[in-house]
Amino acid sequence: MSFIRKPKIVYKGQRTNALGLTRRDYEGGMSTLCAGCGHDSITTALVQAFFELDIEPHKVAKLSGIGCSSKTPAYFLDSAHGINAVHGRMPAVATGANAAARDLYYIGVSGDGDSLSIGLGQFAHAMRRNLQMLYVIENNGVYGLTKGQFSASADIGSKAKKGEVNEQRPIDPVKAALALGGSFVARAFSGDKEQLVPLLKAGIKHNGFAMIDVLSPCVTFNDHEDSTKSYAHTRQFYHPAVHADFIPPAQPIEAGGDEGGVLRVNLHDGSQLLLRKVAPDYDPHSRAGAYSYLDECEKRGEIVTGLLYIEEDRASMHEISQTAKQSLRDLEYDKLNPGAETLKALQSRYR
Amino acid sequence: MKPTDTSNPDYFHKVVDCQWACPAHTNVPEYIRLIAQGRYTDAYLLNRESNVFPGILGRVCDRPCEPACRRGRVEDKPVAICRLKRVAADLSDEVRDRLPQRPAGGNGKRIALVGAGCASLTVANDLLPLGYDVVIYEKLAETGGLMRSNIPRFRLPPAILDDEIDAIVDMGAELRLNSPVESMAALLDEGYDAIFVGSGAPQGKNLELPGRYDTDRIHIGIAWLESVAFDHIDSIGEKVLIIGGGNTAMDCCRSSLRLGGKDVRVMARKPRHLLKASDWELEDAEEERVEIMLNHSPEEFIVEDGKLVGMKFAKVEWHDDGSGRLKSTTIDEVVLPCDDVILAIGQENAFPWIERDLGLEFDQWDVPVVDPATFQSTREGVFFGGDSAFGPKNIIWAVEHGHQAAISIHKHCQGESMTERLPQTMNLSSTKMSIHEWSYSNDFDPAARRLMPHVDLKERFENLDIEVELGFTAEQTITEVERCLNCDIQTVFKAGLCIECDACIDICPVDCLTITHNGEEADLRSRLTAPAENLDQELYVSDGLPQTGRVMVKDENLCVHCGLCAERCPTAAWDMQKSELIIPYATDEAACPTKRKAG
Ligand SMILES: Cc1cc2nc3c(=O)[nH]c(=O)nc-3n(C[C@H](O)[C@H](O)[C@H](O)COP(=O)(O)OP(=O)(O)OC[C@H]3O[C@@H](n4cnc5c(N)ncnc54)[C@H](O)[C@@H]3O)c2cc1C
Ligand SMILES: Cc1ncc(C[n+]2csc(CCOP(=O)(O)OP(=O)(O)O)c2C)c(N)n1
Ligand code: SF4
Ligand code: SF4
Ligand code: SF4
Ligand SMILES: [Mg+2]
Numbered sequence: 001m002s003f004i005r006k007p008k009i010v011y012k013g014q015r016t017n018a019l020g021l022t023r024r025d026y027e028g029g030m031s032t033l034c035a036g037c038g039h040d041s042i043t044t045a046l047v048q049a050f051f052e053l054d055i056e057p058h059k060v061a062k063l064s065g066i067g068c069s070s071k072t073p074a075y076f077l078d079s080a081h082g083i084n085a086v087h088g089r090m091p092a093v094a095t096g097a098n099a100a101a102r103d104l105y106y107i108g109v110s111g112d113g114d115s116l117s118i119g120l121g122q123f124a125h126a127m128r129r130n131l132q133m134l135y136v137i138e139n140n141g142v143y144g145l146t147k148g149q150f151s152a153s154a155d156i157g158s159k160a161k162k163g164e165v166n167e168q169r170p171i172d173p174v175k176a177a178l179a180l181g182g183s184f185v186a187r188a189f190s191g192d193k194e195q196l197v198p199l200l201k202a203g204i205k206h207n208g209f210a211m212i213d214v215l216s217p218c219v220t221f222n223d224h225e226d227s228t229k230s231y232a233h234t235r236q237f238y239h240p241a242v243h244a245d246f247i248p249p250a251q252p253i254e255a256g257g258d259e260g261g262v263l264r265v266n267l268h269d270g271s272q273l274l275l276r277k278v279a280p281d282y283d284p285h286s287r288a289g290a291y292s293y294l295d296e297c298e299k300r301g302e303i304v305t306g307l308l309y310i311e312e313d314r315a316s317m318h319e320i321s322q323t324a325k326q327s328l329r330d331l332e333y334d335k336l337n338p339g340a341e342t343l344k345a346l347q348s349r350y351r
Numbered sequence: 352m353k354p355t356d357t358s359n360p361d362y363f364h365k366v367v368d369c370q371w372a373c374p375a376h377t378n379v380p381e382y383i384r385l386i387a388q389g390r391y392t393d394a395y396l397l398n399r400e401s402n403v404f405p406g407i408l409g410r411v412c413d414r415p416c417e418p419a420c421r422r423g424r425v426e427d428k429p430v431a432i433c434r435l436k437r438v439a440a441d442l443s444d445e446v447r448d449r450l451p452q453r454p455a456g457g458n459g460k461r462i463a464l465v466g467a468g469c470a471s472l473t474v475a476n477d478l479l480p481l482g483y484d485v486v487i488y489e490k491l492a493e494t495g496g497l498m499r500s501n502i503p504r505f506r507l508p509p510a511i512l513d514d515e516i517d518a519i520v521d522m523g524a525e526l527r528l529n530s531p532v533e534s535m536a537a538l539l540d541e542g543y544d545a546i547f548v549g550s551g552a553p554q555g556k557n558l559e560l561p562g563r564y565d566t567d568r569i570h571i572g573i574a575w576l577e578s579v580a581f582d583h584i585d586s587i588g589e590k591v592l593i594i595g596g597g598n599t600a601m602d603c604c605r606s607s608l609r610l611g612g613k614d615v616r617v618m619a620r621k622p623r624h625l626l627k628a629s630d631w632e633l634e635d636a637e638e639e640r641v642e643i644m645l646n647h648s649p650e651e652f653i654v655e656d657g658k659l660v661g662m663k664f665a666k667v668e669w670h671d672d673g674s675g676r677l678k679s680t681t682i683d684e685v686v687l688p689c690d691d692v693i694l695a696i697g698q699e700n701a702f703p704w705i706e707r708d709l710g711l712e713f714d715q716w717d718v719p720v721v722d723p724a725t726f727q728s729t730r731e732g733v734f735f736g737g738d739s740a741f742g743p744k745n746i747i748w749a750v751e752h753g754h755q756a757a758i759s760i761h762k763h764c765q766g767e768s769m770t771e772r773l774p775q776t777m778n779l780s781s782t783k784m785s786i787h788e789w790s791y792s793n794d795f796d797p798a799a800r801r802l803m804p805h806v807d808l809k810e811r812f813e814n815l816d817i818e819v820e821l822g823f824t825a826e827q828t829i830t831e832v833e834r835c836l837n838c839d840i841q842t843v844f845k846a847g848l849c850i851e852c853d854a855c856i857d858i859c860p861v862d863c864l865t866i867t868h869n870g871e872e873a874d875l876r877s878r879l880t881a882p883a884e885n886l887d888q889e890l891y892v893s894d895g896l897p898q899t900g901r902v903m904v905k906d907e908n909l910c911v912h913c914g915l916c917a918e919r920c921p922t923a924a925w926d927m928q929k930s931e932l933i934i935p936y937a938t939d940e941a942a943c944p945t946k947r948k949a950g
Contacts, residue, residue, distance in 0.1 A: 004913065005789040007795035009860050011425050011909050013884070024860075036921025044857040191851055219852065219921045231850045235898045260476040 001129060005030045010176045018054040026051045030079040033068055036223075038190035038216030038231075039138045043075045047135075048105070049200035050077060051250070054167070061097055061104045065090040069111035069138035069216070079139045088119025091126035094133055095317070101327040104320055106133035108244050112153035113143040120152070123173075127180045127209050129317045134203040134210045137173050138190075140218035141229035143208055148221025159226035173213040176293050178309055184210035185309040186244075189234055192305075199307060201246040207268035209315045215303065228267065242284055242306030245269055245274040265312055275307060284310050352892045357637045361778035363930040365714070365889060366907050367838045369432055372419035374751040375401040376934055378415060379432055380839045384791060386439055387832040395443035396559035396834065398436055400932065403473050403519075403750050406511045409437030410820065411502055413629065413745040421836050423602050424885070425861070427907055428800035430834045431823075436604050438828050440511075446518070451938075453523030458482035463543040465532050468496020469746050470737025471521050471549030473753025477937040479522040480685035481761060486780055487524055490531035493581075496521070497738075498553055498746065500577040501599070503606050504816050535705040535733075545732045547758045548719075549753070552738035554701040558694050559596060565660040569652060572599045574693035578786035579815070588690020589613040592662055594649050594775055595695035596620070603693045604641045609815050611919075616642045616687070618662075620679075622669060626836065635819070639808070648679065653686065655711045661688040685942030698743045718742065726756040731761060759939040760885075765944060773943070779928040782840055785920070789927055791840050793914040795860070796833035837912045840931045846894040848924035851901070854918035856880060861909040864916060869895075869902045879906055 006027070014022050026047040031040050050060065060080035062073035066087035073082050081104065085093040094108050101202065115123045115137050126135070141154045150158075153173065154166040177185040182232045184206045194215065205208030215234050219224050249270035265273040275284055283289045287289040290309045297304045328336060355362060365371050365849040369379040378397055385394035398405035403410075412433050420429030424814030460483050464471035467489035493499055498507065520526050527613045532538050538546060555571035563569060568588070572595065576631045578584040591612040593603045607615045617636065619626055622645050626633065629790045637643065647664040654660065663686050667679035700718050705711060712729040721726050721735045728735055736752030738744060762769045782790040804821045811817050823831065862881035869875070875890065876883040883890060888908035895902060916924040 003918075004794040006858055006915060007797070007860050007911070009425060009795060009797075011912065013881070015881070016864075035919045036850065036854045039850065039854045040857055044853070060370050137428065183805070191853060193853070217852070219850075223850070231852060232898055235851075253443060 001337065017051055017055060019052065019068070023047060023051045026077055027056060028075040029209075031075045032071075033071065034218075034220045036219040037144075038066065038214075038218070039069050040075070041190040041193070041197065041199065041206055042136065042138055042214050043072050043351065044198070045190075045196045045200055047076050048193070048197050050205060052197070052348060055105060055204070061101070061106050062109070063090050063094045063106065064109045065114040066145070067111035067114045067143065068218070069109055069140075070114055071145075072109050072138070073107075073198060088114050088122055090114070091119070091131070091135075092124035093331050095126060095129065095131055097324065098131055098133065098317070101329060102132070102323070103327045105328075106131075107204070108133055108135045110135065110137050111144070111151070112173070113151040114137040116152035116173060116176075117143075120171070123264075124176070124180050127177060127182045127211065128246075129220055130181075130183055130208040130314055130320070131206070132208055132316045134206070134212070136200075136203075137211070137213045138216040139173065139213050139229070140216050140222055141227070142218050142222045142323055144218045144221060146222060148218070153229075155228040158228040159224075159228075160222055161221055162186070163290060172294075173211065174304075175291065175294060177211045177213075178287055181312040182211050182309070182316045183208040184211065184307075186210070186212045186307045187215070187305045188212055189215045189304075189305060191235065191302075192229060192238075192240075195240060195243060198244050198246040199306060200265070200308065202244050204268055204278050205246075205267050205271050206310075207312070233302060237301050237303045239278075239302040239307045241278050241282060241293070241297075242308060243276040244307040245276070247272045247274060249304055265310060267312060273307070273310075284308060352869060352875060352890065353528075353893045354846075354894045355889070356510045357891075360506060360775050361841075362891075363777060363779070363841050364425065364775070364887065364932050366910075367930070368419040368421050368931075369430075370485060370839070372415045372416065374748045374752065376932060377401045377416070377934065378839070380835055380837050381437055382439060382929075383430070383432075383832050383835040384837070386435055386828065387792065391439050392444045392449075394439035394445060394451060397933075398439060399446070399791060400853070400936075401441070402747060403476055403753075404469060404746065405436050406440035406515050407469075407498060407507060408746060409433060409435075409440045409496075409517065410511070411507050412436070412747055414728060415747070421770075421838055421909070422834060425836070426799075430836075431763040431800055431831050432821055434801075434803055434880040435828070435831060439824050441822050449519070452523065453479040454487075456480045456482070457484055459483065460544040461486065461542075462760060462764075463488065463538060463541070463546045464601075465538075465546070465548045466490070466496060466550040466739075467494040467526065467736055468549050468749065469498060470496075470549050470551075470739070470749040470756075471547060472516060473750045474547050474549065474736070474757045475521070475524045476519045476755035477754060478760065479519075479524060480938060481941050483761075483764075485524045487520075487526045488532050489526070489528050489871075491616065491741035494526065494528070496549075497573070499713045500580050501573055501602065502928075503576065503602050504580070505605070505609065505811065505819050506602070506669060508656050508816070508818050510655050520852060526868045529756065531704070533645050533704050533710060539709065539733075543580075544764045545734065547756055547760060548739050549624035549749070550702075550733045550739045551765060552698045552700045552743040554699045556697040556699060558696060559578060560651055561648060562654045562659075565654040566652065566657065568622060568659040568690065569692045569694065569816070572603050572693050573698060574605045575693055576602060576606065579610070582672045586611045588634060590689045591615045591691045591693065592687060592689045593693045593695055595697070596625075596643075597695065597697070599631040599698075600695035601636045603695050604636055607691075607693070607813070608639055608641070609812050615918055616644055618644050618645070618647045620648045620667070622646060625677075638805070646679075647685070648681075650684070659689065659692065661686050661906060662692060668725055672721075675825075691937060698738070700739060700742060724755070725759040726752060727759055727763075727769065730819075733762060754936055758940050761937045767940075767944065776933045777903050778842065778931040778933065779843065780931075782927045782929050783913075783917075789840075789914050791837050791927075791929075793840075793912065793927070794828075795835070795836075795911050795913055798830045798834055799830045800834065803941065838910075839928050839930050840912050840914070842891075842905060842910065842912070843926050843928045844891070844893050844905070845924050846896055846903065847925075848922040849893075849896050849903060849920075850888055850895055850922055852921060854921065858915045858919045860913060861911060863906045863908065863910050865904045865906075866896065866901050868943070876906075879904060883908060891929065
């Protein structure tokens with residue numbers, strides 16, 4: 001953390017987006033995380049993504065649980081809405097908020113502890129419902145906030161700072177998401193914004209639950225030798241398999257189709273993704289293919305990143321539940337509250 | 352690009368834009384910090400080391416530092432560097448007891464200085480402490496050169512001149528006033544070990560137009576200002592036209608207002624942006640309701656019955672002649688009535704007192720040939736500096752010439768090679784006090800530039816002696832010092848420590864850092880977090896980083912030296928280190944003489 005705030009300087013030639021806002025207008029409070037924490041980098045990537053998408057900050061709701069990672073919504077988009085929920089319970093709160101106000105962009109920030117240890121059940125059900133939100137797991141293999149205990153994503157054989165070795169099998173959120181029916185499954189690294197920013201943009205625009213597992217080293221408790229979640233280890237075994245370029249709706253696209261290893265994916269709102277694949281026969285539409293590719297690479301110790309699976313037209317929570325087309329706040333009062341008589345009639349149907 | 356060589360002192364010096372732009376390389380950020388700490392006397396002495404006349408320059412310096420100031424790139428207005436220099440001078444204690452004196456006995460070498468202007472006085476200042484016998488010949492009855500004879504008292508009070516000039520003369524110089532040197536040959540015959548010519552560029556340019564000699568109401572600007580300064584002239588007509596658009600014109604028009612001028616106009620041939628006068632001089636004249644009339648080219652003085660009644664001008668338009676040069680075409684003619692005309696169209700060097708058979712070469716413009724590094728003429732042992740060397744410049748250039756000439760004179764007298772001079776060097780020292788604490792005020796203060804308070808517009812015209820600028824108040828000073836970005840507190844990078852976490856890049860408030868693959872400069876400049884479009888500002892490129900082999904690139908252009916990159920770095924790969932430029936003067940050359948003896 002730092003004792004002076006990042007000063008707001010409007011310098012000549014600073015870029016603005018279509019709304020006339022600068023990147024600085026998408027920032028939040030001063031970070032109190034450790035200097036060098038991967039989470040801060042992801043915060044910056046989120047700022048960049050929302051800035052580039054020309055999204056008005058107040059059209060966004062930020063949600064999180066508990067952990068260093070879960071503190072980060074305080075550090076971006078300070079004019080967005082936000083709820084800091086209890087440990088592991090953010091998906092339930094997000095579901096409720098989204099049910100009531102469907103016209104906001106939902107962004108959940110969680111940790112490997114928050115999502116894979118205490119919150120695994122909630123995480124699974126939000127995915128199963130295909131809740132429309134971007135769900136970022138800032139994955140460092142430890143409980144950073146409580147001083148570095150192994151989390152459920154710690155790899156077998158990875159050593160803690162004081163030397164003890166993890167013996168339990170890790171839960172890989174990407175594999176879990178594939179198994180649980182996730183409709184947008186990606187992995188990225190806090191140290192590679194060129195890959196991360198377009199993925200975040202795609203996730204924000206995806207019509208459903210977009211899960212991005214972002215490897216995010218904990219410099220204080222998990223960045224030593226023999227840790228498999230350090231900056232150095234991640235870089236050494238980094239294997240970007242599918243790179244996504246995000247193309248906003250208005251922009252013309254040059255390359256098309258599945259030529260030369262480039263696959264075009266149309267998103268719900270007219271924007272497109274151009275997926276450049278390292279392995280030419282990799283198919284990001286195949287759940288089983290993705291799973292076996294991960295297995296193969298894992299044997300070589302490789303850390304596969306990129307947009308690994310996407311199912312762009314699966315029905316989202318609102319579509320499945322056939323809810324009102326607008327946010328509840330925009331419903332006329334007598335529709336929102338049809339009165340005691342209607343309630344009675346409804347209740348009598350269940351008697 | 353190759354990794355930046357920060358062991359070359361020029362690299363970090365250039366980051367300190369003001370110091371780099373100052374001809375004498377005044378350590379601006381350090382003196383501003385001293386003022387901030389209330390150490391006015393130390394701030395004064397630090398200034399004095401390089402610019403010798405802080406009280407004078409704090410009022411009238413041409414301030415090339417200010418247009419260079421980084422603050423002017425980050426926002427609109429630079430730091431009021433010059434005004435702060437005056438604060439140091441205004442609040443400094445007496446410094447005489449901290450200045451060196453000429454050691455008794457001396458070193459047996461005798462030097463003659465021609466003229467008692469700022470160039471000669473700087474030479475005296477640098478050589479007296481080494482024991483030289485310094486004799487100053489001055490034509491006029493007073494010291495100071497143009498600073499006293501031409502810069503009006505309402506800009507520069509005589510008491511300030513006396514104080515700073517006496518401090519030098521009192522070190523032990525022999526001052527001969529009313530002693531024009533009328534023959535260089537005769538002076539050479541006196542057997543001085545070296546002669547320094549600091550006689551200035553004393554001749555004002557004339558304007559040969561019809562009617563020029565039919566009246567005595569047409570004055571040459573610098574001669575007229577001198578007459579005003581020495582009280583030979585104390586009035587002028589009500590309608591005055593000043594011809595010219597430079598700083599002399601501004602002093603002439605403002606002086607006219609104080610001597611009875613009511614309708615005073617400055618007539619300039621060029622459009623506004625091409626006027627030679629500094630913006631602040633133009634603003635000060637306009638504040639006093641002087642009309643600056645642009646695009647008026649003088650054609651004729653109109654004299655009726657031996658009386659000057661007006662002047663004819665062509666109104667012109669300027670356009671590019673295709674080869675990048677401006678050409679004018681006349682679109683109209685106007686006659687403006689006037690009682691007096693003052694010509695302020697430039698100065699020339701004149702050396703009627705230097706014989707042309709002394710081995711002292713003059714070039715095609717009749718200006719002496721002078722070496723730009725040593726300031727020696729083509730005759731050994733005769734040196735030039737200030738306006739006399741390369742034509743009219745300003746005080747701070749004359750001071751810098753004086754410093755360099757003093758080194759040459761010393762080496763000449765000691766039989767050392769004049770071209771083997773001590774190099775500038777640089778010290779770097781960390782300013783880190785603890786994790787989040789630095790030994791300088793690193794937070795960015797968004798305050799706008801403070802404005803100099805002026806004497807009321809009515810009062811100030813009562814006589815010539817009322818200094819218009821009042822100096823900064825305590826409140827203004829407190830605010831203005833915080834505007835300085837401490838550009839000498841350098842961001843110093845150690846590539847081997849970087850783990851490429853991006854923390855520094857993310858926190859930088861002006862987007863000046865990037866980690867990327869190396870490339871050619873033009874390509875690299877286009878690939879940065881914010882494109883580096885100011886080509887005058889360097890890129891700081893690191894060695895390859897340990898994890899990926901990419902490089903850290905810093906665009907020096909907009910860095911506000913907030914230290915956040917260093918605070919955010921988990922491995923202390925960035926540090927904030929104070930760079931201190933060490934400038935050799937004659938005393939330093941004297942302190943290590945043998946090393947570079949000729950041959
Ligand atoms: C109207 C006007 C306003 C100016 N305002 C500014 C300003 O605001 N800021 C700024 O930085 N600069 C200003 N300048 C420029 C500045 O004054 C000069 O660049 C500077 O004074 C040059 O210093 P110098 O020592 O070379 O010569 P000078 O100051 O010209 O001194 C030369 C001295 O030599 C004497 N001398 C000449 N010949 C002989 C001789 N043969 N024997 C003995 N003595 C001799 C002269 O009498 C004079 O005293 C201004 C100039 C003018 C004309
Ligand atoms: C119900 C509950 N149980 C336990 C805790 C203690 N606790 C706080 S943060 C945390 C783990 C956070 O780990 P993770 O989500 O990975 O976040 P990180 O700090 O690593 O970013 C735990 C166990 C808690 N706050 N609440
Ligand atoms: S403890 Fe770890 S996860 Fe938490 S802020 Fe520090 S580096 Fe980041
Ligand atoms: S000191 Fe560091 S963080 Fe601050 S502006 Fe300069 S490079 Fe950026
Ligand atoms: S903060 Fe330090 S370790 Fe991190 S990228 Fe910057 S210099 Fe490297
Ligand atoms: Mg964690």
